[in-house]
Amino acid sequence: MKILIVGTGYVGATTAMVFAETGWQVTGLDVDAGKIERLKEGRLHFHEPGLEELIAEHVRSGRLQFTTDKAAAIAGHDVIFICVGTPSGADGSADLRYVRQAAEDIARHMDGYKLVVTKSTVPVGTQERIKAWIAEAQPAPLPFDVASNPEFLREGKAVEDALRPDRIVIGADGRRAAERLKSLYVSFACPQLVTAPRTAELIKYASNSFLATKISFMNELAKLCDKLEVNVSEVAEGMGLDPRIGPSFLQAGLGYGGSCFPKDVSELVGAARKNDADLRILEQVMDVNRTQSAYLLDKARLRLGGFAGRTVAVLGLAFKPDTDDIREAPALRIIDRLLREGADVRLYDPVASLPGGADYRAVAVCEEAEDALRDADAVMLCTEWPAFGRIDWEEAKRLLGQPNFFDGRNMLDAERMRRIGYYYQGIGSGY
Template identity: 80%
Template structure:
């Protein structure tokens, strides 16, 4: 079988790499000629550790190629994975325009049986809608199947997750599709779940929403810890040793961001409302996350007696380390509010960059953490990049106007920094 991947973003590029790595012939299709030209050279258009080397390896071997030719690509491939974006609309629902366009292209251009597999995160019931889009676009009624096969990739760990998945979920009502997908994933020994398309689609949303719930729960608990003079990191350690809870996603901080959790929680809440069901817990999760950055900013504002005329160093822009993804990053909300309150902002991130719009022209984007600290009245640490922990904080103190450090990720050694003369404040640090 030859595999076509429609969409060469984060999910598409990673999916293409995986199938090439296990021995299949793979083609990536995208309408963005710039992306395709870079990928043909083995170069990624985003940052993901280890992925570019594997892409380059399989481009060189000829097992992985890229094209902008829709007609030829759809005609020549047996299995087609949809890996296009599904961003949030203003009402919180998923925007399916790119999924719909891809489905219509398949229907219009197919010349024989196709297995269409949705890898993009899509609302419950989308598999049924894709069938309708393909049928409506067909000029000849060729047979096809549509299956759901959600991805479970962590940004910054995508290669590890893709090559060593903890489960494979297949949603289909076709035995032929099930057999083909099992053949595609022949080398994986992880647990399999073969279920209905709707169940597979909901598993993805339910998984991400539960992880987001753990994060918001700890963030809300951290506020209580501050009042009770208890360290939330110790609470998390004690909780995480319970195997029913586990240690993952118990780190209090500025909240979640990125391309998955915010939009997936919003879509699940929107879906529930359409079906007259209130998911009050998830509504609360969203609200806690939306305002978590403001909780830390209140502490900074109080310490500085306001932001007007003050210089604030922001360390970290990406929503998490090992990625350049700034979608829904808490750092952006912090920067926006600092600028609104007339602070001067000096920003450093080792990988990520600010959006190129006029709103951020007032931000000084620095080439090192040390440059960002020069003359600052306060530091707000927004991303837990390892290099921030490794910084010479004794020497860095001399660069500051005031040694105030607000740790939005609870990554620093509070006792050490206080011993060096810093005013240190984390989230839920208890003092």
């Protein structure tokens, strides 16, 4: 079987890589000619550790190709993965215009049986809608199946997650589709779950929403830890030793961001409302996340006596390390508030960049962390890039105007930072 990937963004490029790596012939299709030209040269248009090297390797071998030719690509492939974007609309629901366009393109250009697989995160019931869109757009009836195969990729860890997944979920309403899709994953040793398409679609939303709930729970608990003079990181360590809980996603901080958690939680809550159901826990999860960055700002504001006329060094812009994704990044909320309250903001991130436009013209973007620190009245660490852990903070203190440090990711050793002369505050550090 030959595999076509429609959409070559984060999910599409990673999916193309993993199937090429496991021996299949793969083509990536996209309407963005510039993006396709870069990929043909083995170059990525986003930052993801290890992915560019593997794509370049399979482009050179000929196992992985890229094209903008819809007609030839759709006609020439047996299995078609839809990996296009599903951005949130104004009402918080998923915008399926790109999914529908992909379905209609498939309908117009298919020349025989096709297995169409949704890899994009889509609302429950989308598989049924895709079937209808294809049937309506076909010039003449041709057989096809539509299945769901949600992705479970962590930004910054996509290669590891794609090549060594902890589970594979297949949503199919017929044996033919299920068996063909399972055959693509025959070399994977992880558990494989075959369900109805609606179940597979909901598994993705439920998984991300549960992880977001763990994050918001710990962020709420961190506030109590500060009141009780208890270190939330030690609490998390003790909780995580319970195998029913596990250590993942128990780190208190500035909240979650990125392309998945905010969108998926919001869309699941929206789906519940449309179906006359309440997901009150998730509504609180969103509320906690929206306000979490204000908690660190309140600590800094109190210490500095306000931000007006103060110089604040912001370390980290991406919502997490090892990615350039700034969607829903807590650092953006912090920068916005600092600017509104009259602070001079200096920003350093090793990979990510501010969005264009007038909103951030006042931000001084620095080439090195040391440039951001120079003469600053406070440091606010927003992304736990490993490079920040390698800074000699005792030496860096000499650069600062005032040694005030607000660690939004509890990355550094609080006791050491205080011992070498910093006023140090984290999230739930117990002080």
